[in-house]
Structure formats: structure tokens, C-alpha cells
Amino acid sequence: MSRRRFSVCLCRPPPSDEALWEAFGLLAKWFHFQPSEIRELEWGEFERWVALAAKQVKAAGKAP
Numbered sequence: 001m002s003r004r005r006f007s008v009c010l011c012r013p014p015p016s017d018e019a020l021w022e023a024f025g026l027l028a029k030w031f032h033f034q035p036s037e038i039r040e041l042e043w044g045e046f047e048r049w050v051a052l053a054a055k056q057v058k059a060a061g062k063a064p
Contacts, residue, residue, distance in 0.1 A: 023046070023050045024038055026050060026053050026057075027049055027050065027053060030053040030056065030057065031049065031053060033049075
């Protein structure tokens with residue numbers, strides 16, 4: 001039995017479904033993450049990867 005690792009922090013409201021899909025898409029497009037790899041990330045790791053991708057996209061002057 002595998003443990004689901006993608007859990008949401010209860011210290012703040014969860015992101016909308018649309019925001020999560022956009023973040024998943026950003027990681028898939030920018031870093032070529034596979035869906036299974038994204039689902040295996042801990043929430044904090046997921047947030048750090050999304051922040052890094054957003055920073056690199058901004059620095060490159062490209063739309064996400």
C-alpha cells in the first residue's frame with residue numbers, strides 16, 4: 001500500500017482547483033515533470049518547485 005504524499009497544509013486555505021492545475025502544468029512544461037512525479041512531491045517541495053519555475057519564467061521573460 002502506497003502512502004499518498006501530496007497533502008495540503010491546513011495552516012492556510014487550500015488553493016483552488018484551477019490554481020493547482022496551472023501549477024501542475026507549469027511544472028510539466030517547464031521542468032518536464034511527469035504527472036506521477038508531481039503527485040509524489042510533498043506539499044512543501046511542490047511549492048518550492050512552482051516558485052522556482054515562476055522565477056525562471058519571469059527571468060526568461062516568457063509567459064507561463
